[in-house]
Amino acid sequence: MSASAAAPDLTLYYPFEDKHFADHCFLCGTPTAPAETVLVFDQWLLERYNWAAQQIQLLDQSVQTYQNLRIPCCPGCRTRYVAPLEAQVATAAAAGPASLRALDEKTLFLWLGKMFYGILVLELLNELNPLIKPQYPLSENGQMLRRLQAFFQTFQALRVPIVFEDFVPASIFLLETDPRQDPIPFEYDDDLTTMTFSIKLDQTVLIASFIDNGMLRQAMRRVYEAAQRPLHPVQVAEFKARVYYGAHLLNVVPDYFPRPGQPGDEHLVYDTLIDDITREIFNPWENAAYGQSLQEMWKRWQIPYTEIMRNPAQPLSYLYDAQGDPLTLESFPA
Ligand SMILES: [Zn+2]
Secondary structure: OOOOOOOOOOOOOOOHHHHHOOOOOOOOOOEEOOOOOEEEEHHHHHHHHOOOOOOOEEEOOOOOEEHHHHEOOOOHHHHHHHHHHHHHHHHHHHHHHHHHOOOHHHHHHHHHHHHHHHHHHHHHHHHOOOOOOOOOOOHOOOHHHHHHHHHHHHHHHOOOOOOOOOOOOOOEEEEOOOOHHHHEEEEEEEEEOOOOOEEOOOEEEEEEOOOOOOOHHHHHHHHHHHOOEEEEEHHHHHHHHHHHHHHHHOOOOOEEEEOOOOOOOOEEEEEEEEEOOOOOOOOOOOOHHHHHHHHOOOOHHHHHHHHHHOOOOOOOOOOEEEOOEOOOOOOOOO
């Protein structure tokens, strides 16, 4: 027997070349038996929020229950990478918002990324089914594929020990709601085209904008700082509208470069490059389009677009008052 631990496997996996999404482990590409899967939304989430039988509609309009959202995963990746990650977040979620906040950013990125990618794999598998003809196939959208590949390059840090040198791959936001004004324990939404994902666990709302190298969080740093207080759900929705619309404006896809390795390396190092010479990082902000994003996020409160855009230069806000100071909402409607 050898005394030294086995060197980690630093082999990267590129699933988009062969489109091996069915019957191959989502993390390493090993062929899998039909029963070798993991839940996109883990069992602890489904139990904690009584969510197993809730329904989700996919892009092809088919309806699934959350307990049936499963993706292929080999037993090794399940026990070594997926299960420990879920256990870590489950423990933190049970302990409350402060514990979730204490998780390191890479853990949150990988955990949110696993659900985002899981949904995406199911959408892609649907598209590869010859009986289904989606209206807007993701796999035929070149820009989309490039983003997905970039995302997967960073997301496979769940399996391969990868150090991101001087950058974070995504913008991760963590907000807290005021429990007295917040009746909804669990919520989830995503936008596959802008690579955004959000999930609500009791009072904690996590929002991710993937493959933006943290640029959106940098651009929104003052709004984010001002939102570090117990928020009314209508304020959280406004913040999400800003993130989702901001991600929509992102005009660049970062390139990632694994450094050449040496025998015996314990991890891979990634460098990144963004082409900000020939193009702007963000397209210009347009209030009319942002107002539509607000209307969508505020659906639950049925705020009409005309009301949102009463002042076209300054769409309706519940995060800030007319003077631009952070607003405290004791109740809503105020
Ligand atoms: Zn695997």
